[in-house]
Ligand code: PFF
């Protein structure tokens with residue numbers, strides 16, 4: 001069999017992982033979660049979970065991927081026995097579901113880029129504009145266009161497809177978003193917006209933590225691309241000599257910074273525009289933000305730049321999910337990459353059609369897919385990984401993390417103990433709440 005592929009450079013791996021992490025989760029999902037769950041109160045829980053749950057679980061995925069050099073299903077077959085050898089399937093199912101609706105939302109983002117370029121967003125009619133965007137054949141078409149782009153990139157493989165494209169995409173996302181945040185800071189509503197965004201209300205936190213915590217946990221997994229084997233897959237293309245923890249800090253840090261920056265773009269624009277419509281939930285950036293764009297000078301151009309940035313970010317995330325399922329067919333069945341990507345990409349496209357075609361105002365299909373994937377599958381995946389390495393494959397994990405560090409010492413023990421008790425207990429509680437509350 002042909003030699004397995006690998007990253008050409010360390011930067012290539014980091015950019016690919018950052019590209020995966022930074023996406024709709026940061027710019028579309030994060031701001032509306034903040035809005036729905038009490039502003040800065042949500043932010044505090046989210047940051048704690050990123051550091052104490054997200055980062056340790058990312059290290060688990062890196063260790064398993066690099067140790068096995070395999071796709072998530074094959075990796076668990078290689079190192080797990082009994083049920084553990086089967087848990088890779090959770091990741092594959094999650095990948096299918098997430099990419100299928102992620103691509104639909106990305107298609108709407110593409111439509112909004114074009115609307116901005118054509119002039120401006122509908123002043124006073126942002127809700128109607130969003131309703132016209134979602135559902136029906138146009139939405140299926142933009143879903144198809146986005147999936148075609150994903151398939152096209154992943155078909156070229158690790159170095160010529162993913163690594164090459166993220167080297168262009170990730171710097172572009174960073175530059176565009178920082179530029180937008182600086183511009184947003186000059187708007188008249190900026191001061192008021194920062195105050196709303198940045199001062200946590202301890203009362204809200206105490207009163208609603210049972211709702212905020214599970215939502216923040218789901219967001220933490222989603223935003224870091226955890227719990228479905230993306231980081232296992234990407235680390236499987238890595239050499240032995242790298243310090244996984246150091247790369248992880250960069251990846252987690254950049255993702256968090258970008259989610260935060262997205263808020264610095266969105267909230268000043270919202271506060272500056274005299275909004276006639278505001279929407280919470282999945283329509284947030286489409287309705288409220290585009291309404292705001294329609295009320296500020298050069299809003300169309302600005303909006304087009306914003307939505308183009310989001311499109312790029314979505315693409316660099318979507319290719320990572322595509323790579324998870326593709327690597328499974330390549331590793332386990334020796335299927336040709338192009339054939340694997342084409343077949344799986346088509347299947348994922350079809351799975352997303354109900355979400356794309358759905359014309360209900362409440363976006364029922366989207367909410368259901370998002371709920372299954374984020375509130376159940378990703379959390380379950382993360383929980384299983386934490387139990388597996390925390391209790392059963394401890395040595396494997398520690399040895400792998402130690403490579404490229406040489407003196408992990410107490411850090412390694414801290415990592416294992418965080419996984420063993422707090423992470424597991426917390427994820428069990430969250431899973432229980434989500435499973436009974438959905
Ligand atoms: N992390 C991506 C985002 O924030 O948009 C979404 C994502 C990618 C989730 C890959 C899960 C995944 F496996």
Ligand code: NA
Nearest residue numbers: 021022025223
């Ligand atoms: Na993210």
